[in-house]
Amino acid sequence: MSDPHSNQSGASHPGHEITDAKARPIAIFLVVLAALVFMSMLLMAWLLDFFQLPVDPNEKIPSGFTDKQQLPPEPRLQAYPAVDLERLRNREESELTSYEWVDETTGVMRIPIDRAMEIIAENGLPARPENKADLEGKPSR
Numbered sequence: 001m002s003d004p005h006s007n008q009s010g011a012s013h014p015g016h017e018i019t020d021a022k023a024r025p026i027a028i029f030l031v032v033l034a035a036l037v038f039m040s041m042l043l044m045a046w047l048l049d050f051f052q053l054p055v056d057p058n059e060k061i062p063s064g065f066t067d068k069q070q071l072p073p074e075p076r077l078q079a080y081p082a083v084d085l086e087r088l089r090n091r092e093e094s095e096l097t098s099y100e101w102v103d104e105t106t107g108v109m110r111i112p113i114d115r116a117m118e119i120i121a122e123n124g125l126p127a128r129p130e131n132k133a134d135l136e137g138k139p140s141r
Contacts, residue, residue: 102108
């Protein structure tokens with residue numbers, strides 16, 4: 001009976017590697033790897049020391065556990081955009097529908113928009129003078 005693991009030409013092939021791995025290339029690789037890791041650690045230590053900011057020993061560094069809440073710089077995100085929009089609309093609505101002094105010393109006053117439209121409908125828009133003579137106050141010829 002023939003061996004089921006043999007091929008047809010009669011040569012047998014074992015199911016494992018006959019020769020061992022060479023130890024010298026593996027040892028060289030491990031030594032080079034260890035040297036690279038050690039050199040990179042030295043480089044990182046030097047870089048950390050190089051880029052470290054000088055610290056004044058008298059300077060007080062705020063603790064992360066303080067109760068004081070510090071606001072981020074502008075522009076800030078809206079915590080409640082719907083509420084902010086409602087406040088804006090209410091403010092704009094009150095400006096459009098109420099009487100209010102803008103500058104009392106010069107007599108400038110805000111009036112409701114409906115009243116302003118009525119005044120313009122009755123009196124019309126102010127117009128510019130048609131020619132240069134009207135601008136100077138002289139009659140034109």
